[in-house]
Amino acid sequence: xxxxxxxxxxxxxxxxxxxxxxxxxxxxxxxxxxxxxxxxxxxxxxxxxxxxxxxxxxxxxxxxxxxxxxxxxxxxxxxxxxxxxxxxxxxxxxxxxxxxxxxxxxxxxxxxxxxxxxxxxxxxxxxxxxxxxxxxxxxxxxxxxxxxxxxxxxxxxxxxxxxxxxxxxxxxxxxxxxxxxxxxxxxxxxxxxxxxxxxxxxxxxxxxxxxxxxxxxxxxxxxxxxxxxxxxxxxxxxxxxxxxxxxxxxxxxxxxxxxxxxxxxxxxxxxxxxxxxxxxxxxxxxxxxxxxxxxxxxxxxxxxxxxxxxxxxxxxxxxxxxxxxxxxxxxxxxxxxxxxxxxxxxxxxxxxxxxxxxxxx
Ligand SMILES: *[C@@H]1O[C@H](CO)[C@@H](O)[C@H](O)[C@H]1NC(C)=O
Ligand SMILES: *[C@@H]1O[C@H](CO)[C@@H](O)[C@H](O)[C@H]1NC(C)=O
Numbered sequence: 001x002x003x004x005x006x007x008x009x010x011x012x013x014x015x016x017x018x019x020x021x022x023x024x025x026x027x028x029x030x031x032x033x034x035x036x037x038x039x040x041x042x043x044x045x046x047x048x049x050x051x052x053x054x055x056x057x058x059x060x061x062x063x064x065x066x067x068x069x070x071x072x073x074x075x076x077x078x079x080x081x082x083x084x085x086x087x088x089x090x091x092x093x094x095x096x097x098x099x100x101x102x103x104x105x106x107x108x109x110x111x112x113x114x115x116x117x118x119x120x121x122x123x124x125x126x127x128x129x130x131x132x133x134x135x136x137x138x139x140x141x142x143x144x145x146x147x148x149x150x151x152x153x154x155x156x157x158x159x160x161x162x163x164x165x166x167x168x169x170x171x172x173x174x175x176x177x178x179x180x181x182x183x184x185x186x187x188x189x190x191x192x193x194x195x196x197x198x199x200x201x202x203x204x205x206x207x208x209x210x211x212x213x214x215x216x217x218x219x220x221x222x223x224x225x226x227x228x229x230x231x232x233x234x235x236x237x238x239x240x241x242x243x244x245x246x247x248x249x250x251x252x253x254x255x256x257x258x259x260x261x262x263x264x265x266x267x268x269x270x271x272x273x274x275x276x277x278x279x280x281x282x283x284x285x286x287x288x289x290x291x292x293x294x295x296x297x298x299x300x301x302x303x304x305x306x307x308x309x310x311x312x313x314x315x316x317x318x319x320x321x322x323x324x325x326x327x328x329x330x331x332x333x334x335x336x337x338x339x340x341x342x343x344x345x346x347x348x349x350x351x352x353x354x355x356x357x358x359x360x361x
Pocket of ligand 2: 103104
């Protein structure tokens with residue numbers, strides 16, 4: 001699962017931009033490299049600027065090097081059986097200002113630290129569904145990547161230094177799901193990569209990797225053979241707002257205080273961990289911002305009595321086979337002497353109707 005980027009105050013402006021763009025968008029084709037398709041889209045009230053999308057997917061390995069128009073923003077080289085990709089194949093007019101590059105569904109075995117060095121303005125790179133086995137240090141050093149998809153490759157070890165960049169400006173969203181990753185390596189002297197969203201689901205990690213000091217907000221470790229969450233696992237990840245630890249068929253235990261530094265965590269997904277049978281109250285210590293707890297189809301059938309006390313921001317709990325509970329404030333008018341009595345209770349239901357919260361708490 002991926003999170004949407006925070007939008008916030010710019011939304012209004014974006015809406016206006018969207019209206020202007022959409023009302024005057026015009027798509028035309030123009031002459032293009034053999035086998036490819038070049039679509040020009042003009043934007044703005046007076047078609048004041050245009051961007052070209054070059055689609056060279058499903059052409060074949062002979063497609064590279066492909067020359068592209070100067071105003072190309074998106075180049076699609078997916079599904080071409082490419083085995084080799086290097087800087088001389090990714091340079092020339094148009095490449096310096098390329099924003100999106102799609103190299104997915106090829107057979108690329110390796111990249112080097114210079115492969116993408118000419119793509120100074122690249123923001124999005126899709127390398128998913130290739131045969132990459134290693135990532136050299138600073139593989140993406142010269143670009144300004146915000147989105148990097150490396151899912152469904154053959155990566156076994158990943159050195160975090162692969163993701164440091166010259167500018168360190170943009171926060172990156174990196175997808176490493178469905179590889180063969182057994183370890184994440186850190187070198188103590190290298191600068192921290194600026195990653196805000198990291199997806200590591202569907203790998204071979206046996207323990208939570210050391211990600212300390214990386215400014216993560218979203219972390220997904222679903223479907224890894226981890227069987228214990230240890231107390232130190234999330235130290236130095238204070239900025240996390242969304243943590244997903246679901247579909248772990250071996251997970252049996254979460255140590256007390258494991259989440260104690262995660263004071264900004266809003267969503268915790270522990271669903272489909274059927275071997276996880278119980279959680280102690282101390283597991284929830286520190287989760288003062290937690291709003292959503294997902295225990296759907298886990299082995300946990302009840303929570304300790306005073307759990308809600310540790311979760312002052314809790315809004316909803318999902319557990320069992322599709323039982324949803326919402327926290328509701330009950331006000332009672334009967335105790336006039338003490339004014340109104342406010343009591344927070346969980347109101348639960350499944351598809352057949354109301355369920356007693358007593359069963360979960
Ligand atoms: C890049 O790859 C092409 C095609 O395999 C090769 O001809 C060329 O020499 C390579 N260039 C560099 C700089 O390695
Ligand atoms: C890249 O191309 C593949 C195959 O056409 C497509 O599924 C994928 O969504 C594309 N990636 C991006 C980032 O547009």
